[in-house]
Amino acid sequence: MTEVCVLHDLLQIVKEKRYMVLDAVQGVHPEPKQYLQFLALKKSLNNAANILLNGADRLRSAQTDVTRGRQNSDFHIELLRLRQNWRLKKVGNIILGDLSYRTAGSSFKHTGIFEVTKADEGQAGPNALSVPGNMSPMSPIQQNRPTSSLKVTVPAELEGSAYIFVCIRKDEENICNTRVQGLPFVARDGHWQQKLECAQNVLFCKELFSQLAREAVSLQPPIPHLVVGNQITSTIFPGIHLLIALCHSDTDGQKKKIGPGSISTGSGTSITGAVGGASGGTTIGLSKTNHDEVLEHSLHQLLHRTFLSSANQPLPQPVYGPVGVPKKRRIAGPEGVDRNQLLQATKSETILEQIIRQAQHNFLRLRTMYVIDQLALELKDPLIISHWNLFNSPTQSCVRINIVTQGYDSVLRTTLVIQVFEKTLKCICCDGKVMTLSFEPQELRNLLFCQISQHNVASVQCFARYMGWTVLTSENSLGVGSVEPLGNSSAVVLASPTGNKTLAVRSSPTKGVTVFVSSSPRNDFYPSAVVNDRRWENLGGAWHEVRLERMEGRNFLNKIELLMASLTAQA
Amino acid sequence: MSLTAKQMQGREALLKSYNKRLKDDVKSILDNFMEIVKLAQVDDETQVSRLTQIEEINFQMNVRASNMVRAAESLMKLVADVKQYLILNDFPSVNEAITQNSELFRTKSIEADKKLLALRDDMAADLFELEEDYYSSIYKDNK
Numbered sequence: 153m154t155e156v157c158v159l160h161d162l163l164q165i166v167k168e169k170r171y172m173v174l175d176a177v178q179g180v181h182p183e184p185k186q187y188l189q190f191l192a193l194k195k196s197l198n199n200a201a202n203i204l205l206n207g208a209d210r211l212r213s214a215q216t217d218v219t220r221g222r223q224n225s226d227f228h229i230e231l232l233r234l235r236q237n238w239r240l241k242k243v244g245n246i247i248l249g250d251l252s253y254r255t256a257g258s259s260f261k262h263t264g265i266f267e268v269t270k271a272d273e274g275q276a277g278p279n280a281l282s283v284p285g286n287m288s289p290m291s292p293i294q295q296n297r298p299t300s301s302l303k304v305t306v307p308a309e310l311e312g313s314a315y316i317f318v319c320i321r322k323d324e325e326n327i328c329n330t331r332v333q334g335l336p337f338v339a340r341d342g343h344w345q346q347k348l349e350c351a352q353n354v355l356f357c358k359e360l361f362s363q364l365a366r367e368a369v370s371l372q373p374p375i376p377h378l379v380v381g382n383q384i385t386s387t388i389f390p391g392i393h394l395l396i397a398l399c400h401s402d403t404d405g406q407k408k409k410i411g412p413g414s415i416s417t418g419s420g421t422s423i424t425g426a427v428g429g430a431s432g433g434t435t436i437g438l439s440k441t442n443h444d445e446v447l448e449h450s451l452h453q454l455l456h457r458t459f460l461s462s463a464n465q466p467l468p469q470p471v472y473g474p475v476g477v478p479k480k481r482r483i484a485g486p487e488g489v490d491r492n493q494l495l496q497a498t499k500s501e502t503i504l505e506q507i508i509r510q511a512q513h514n515f516l517r518l519r520t521m522y523v524i525d526q527l528a529l530e531l532k533d534p535l536i537i538s539h540w541n542l543f544n545s546p547t548q549s550c551v552r553i554n555i556v557t558q559g560y561d562s563v564l565r566t567t568l569v570i571q572v573f574e575k576t577l578k579c580i581c582c583d584g585k586v587m588t589l590s591f592e593p594q595e596l597r598n599l600l601f602c603q604i605s606q607h608n609v610a611s612v613q614c615f616a617r618y619m620g621w622t623v624l625t626s627e628n629s630l631g632v633g634s635v636e637p638l639g640n641s642s643a644v645v646l647a648s649p650t651g652n653k654t655l656a657v658r659s660s661p662t663k664g665v666t667v668f669v670s671s672s673p674r675n676d677f678y679p680s681a682v683v684n685d686r687r688w689e690n691l692g693g694a695w696h697e698v699r700l701e702r703m704e705g706r707n708f709l710n711k712i713e714l715l716m717a718s719l720t721a722q723a
Numbered sequence: 724m725s726l727t728a729k730q731m732q733g734r735e736a737l738l739k740s741y742n743k744r745l746k747d748d749v750k751s752i753l754d755n756f757m758e759i760v761k762l763a764q765v766d767d768e769t770q771v772s773r774l775t776q777i778e779e780i781n782f783q784m785n786v787r788a789s790n791m792v793r794a795a796e797s798l799m800k801l802v803a804d805v806k807q808y809l810i811l812n813d814f815p816s817v818n819e820a821i822t823q824n825s826e827l828f829r830t831k832s833i834e835a836d837k838k839l840l841a842l843r844d845d846m847a848a849d850l851f852e853l854e855e856d857y858y859s860s861i862y863k864d865n866k
Contacts, residue, residue: 186765188773188777189765189766189773189776189777190765192777192780192781193762193763193765193777193780195781196762196777196780196781196784196785197759197763197784199781199784199785199788200759200784200785200787200788201788203785203788203789203792204788204791204792206792207788207789207791207792207795207796208792208795210792210796211795211796211799214799228803228806228807228810231807231810231811232810235810235811235813235817236816236817236820236821236824237820237824240811241811242807242808242811247807247811528858535858535859536858537854537855537858537859538854538858539851539854542843542847556859558859
């Protein structure tokens with residue numbers, strides 16, 4: 153019954169043709185063109201494969217570039233090397249590095265940040281161009297390096313090269329008007345390591361100079377320090393100045409400043425006299441001859457020391473206590489320090505003060521050396537031999553001076569030691585006398601003359617012993633005779649072995665040595681009414697001066713030897 | 724302390740993003756490849772016209788292949804980023820390099836000191852005699 157109902161409904165729907173139309177069944181289906189679809193698919197796959205192959209080629213070529221062409225200059229390897237030597241961090245998408253000495257204890261305001269980027273293919277491969285002299289005279293010369301895939305960009309003010317120029321100069325009228333110029337800078341694109349080192353050196357020099365300038369302004373010495381432009385001038389002795397200048401040669405500005413002929417090749421503390429274009433003042437040409445490398449190095453050392461002391465601060469104790477108190481101050485009990493030591497510990501010298509002291513010592517040492525050498529040149533008899541001590545400090549050195557007569561070294565050797573400090577000389581003579589001299593060279597000269605005079609007399613006295621003569625009297629500070637303008641004259645009186653000849657030697661620091669002879673029995677003894685006994689003729693006769701300059705003999709002691717020998721022979 | 728915590732958090736997030744990028748890219752390559760393979764089979768029954776279907780498949784394959792290439796390049800970029808991150812944040816190796824450098828420089832400085840000391844002693848011995856000879860010779864007159 154149900155089936156009949158369904159059939160009825162179906163027939164009704166078909167009949168009404170509202171919902172469904174019956175269509176005749178086609179006998180033959182059209183053949184689908186499968187080969188067309190297949191070909192189209194094949195082509196599509198081919199296209200896709202090509203895209204994939206191109207992509208793979210690109211990746212492969214990028215990879216082979218790294219491994220084959222630029223084996224030594226892969227960006228990441230270079231970055232790793234950079235990271236091993238410099239501080240780097242990533243901010244956003246850029247890599248920033250830090251050149252400053254802040255972690256080493258510096259407090260300079262400059263950030264010293266540089267940027268690291270990947271060098272483009274076109275830009276990669278700058279060769280380091282360097283010209284000798286573009287660095288400080290103490291800096292190593294740059295060398296060419298292979299190409300690099302890494303590019304560093306340093307701030308414009310840190311580009312170029314810089315160094316601190318230090319020299320000691322004699323007084324000049326136009327001291328404020330002089331202008332210090334550095335040597336030209338050529339290299340711009342060097343290897344990143346050199347570039348960063350240069351930039352760091354510039355930063356260091358700038359910090360050093362700003363520190364010195366700050367100290368120069370704040371210190372109040374009797375003669376104030378001058379801070380003009382890029383130079384500091386301070387007076388170390390009357391008429392002698394210490395000049396410290398910051399020479400920064402950047403790539404663009406410096407070339408404009410330097411005119412032809414302003415670079416000096418002169419020596420000593422000379423000023424070239426080339427007239428500077430802009431200021432009209434005298435230009436000091438910087439050459440290696442008048443630049444004091446030792447003092448420059450000392451300045452670097454002093455700033456490093458300051459860094460070290462500020463970086464290694466002991467921890468405060470208790471934790472809320474002040475920072476920077478040394479441990480020594482906390483010690484109590486028997487090992488604790490007293491008030492004076494505490495006061496001493498709080499005093500600290502500035503870098504400028506220390507370098508001035510070193511410069512003073514340097515100058516005084518050179519001057520002492522010069523005085524001794526000049527005197528050794530002037531005087532042939534006796535000889536002055538100086539031995540400079542190797543063990544010295546930046547503010548203290550020592551020289552031993554031997555005064556000997558040539559050929560008679562074993563007879564007598566007068567030794568004195570001179571300690572050179574910053575402003576004074578301390579002389580320790582062989583007899584234990586200690587004298588303090590000022591920085592004036594004449595004082596040292598006078599002292600040496602006195603020593604030579606005493607040496608002459610002492611050597612005659614020693615020599616007499618070998619010859620069998622008797623020393624009658626000897627006096628180092630003779631009270632008779634004309635007054636000496638300098639020191640005291642010394643004298644010795646000797647008698648021959650038989651006693652019939654007497655020799656008197658008087659040595660004066662200024663007038664030299666004079667020798668007198670007297671003999672007995674005196675030739676001019678005539679008995680008179682008052683003195684009629686013959687025995688009085690044995691008294692010494694009148695003194696006759698010996699003209700030493702007309703005697704034979706190489707030197708004074710040799711002449712004395714000959715004289716003694718002849719006088720002994722006469723007897 | 725809060726700064727360190729923030730830094731740690733940032734680092735974690737960065738590492739997670741690297742991980743995510745890796746997974747996404749690999750998944751993208753795989754999915755696209757699978758889709759391409761699926762598209763490659765010849766389909767009989769379809770309601771759109773044949774030509775349209777062919778064009779669509781062609782276009783889809785191109786896009787998917789390009790996507791695979793992009794994902795591969797993205798993976799390369801990821802490798803570069805991870806390398807960079809490792810280089811910049813590998814503090815133990817940096818410390819090692821610093822220690823090595825300082826050792827090297829210390830050794831060099833000791834060597835230089837030794838050489839200088841030896842040179843100084845030699846020069847002192849020679850200079851002493853030379854000074855003695857020079858000052859007692861006639862050559863000093865010609866200075």
